[in-house]
Amino acid sequence: MTRLSDTQRILLSSASQRCNGSLLPLPTTLRPGPGTASAIAALLRHGLAVERETLEVSAARRSEGDLHYGVFITPAGAAAIGVESDKLDAIAADAGAARRSMRSSPWAAAR
Numbered sequence: 001m002t003r004l005s006d007t008q009r010i011l012l013s014s015a016s017q018r019c020n021g022s023l024l025p026l027p028t029t030l031r032p033g034p035g036t037a038s039a040i041a042a043l044l045r046h047g048l049a050v051e052r053e054t055l056e057v058s059a060a061r062r063s064e065g066d067l068h069y070g071v072f073i074t075p076a077g078a079a080a081i082g083v084e085s086d087k088l089d090a091i092a093a094d095a096g097a098a099r100r101s102m103r104s105s106p107w108a109a110a111r
Helices: 006-016 036-046 075-080 085-104
Strands: 049-053 061-062 067-073
Touching: 006 036, 006 049, 006 067, 006 075, 036 049, 036 067
Parallel strands: none
Antiparallel strands: 049 067, 061 067
C-alpha cells in the first residue's frame, strides 16, 4: 500500500465526500502552493487520482481553450483511505453520467 502524506489524505478524504469525487476546490484546511501541487502530482503518478474533463470550473485544475480538466479520486485512491466500495460505485456512476452528458451536449460537436 502506498504511504500517504497528511496532505494527500486530506485531498483524498475530501474528494471521497464529494458527489463527483473531485479533489478540487481545495478543502479549507489546505492552501494552494507547491506542497499541495506536489501532493496532487504524486496522487496522479501513483494512480490514486486521475485527471479528466469536467464541466465544473471550480473543479478545474487546468484549462485548454473551452475545455476544463479536473483531478478526481480513483477506486485505488479511495481504497488507500479505507472508503467503502459502494461509495466508489456512486462516484463512478456520477462521473459516467457527467461524461455522457458532455458528449450529448450541443457544444460537444463544436469541440
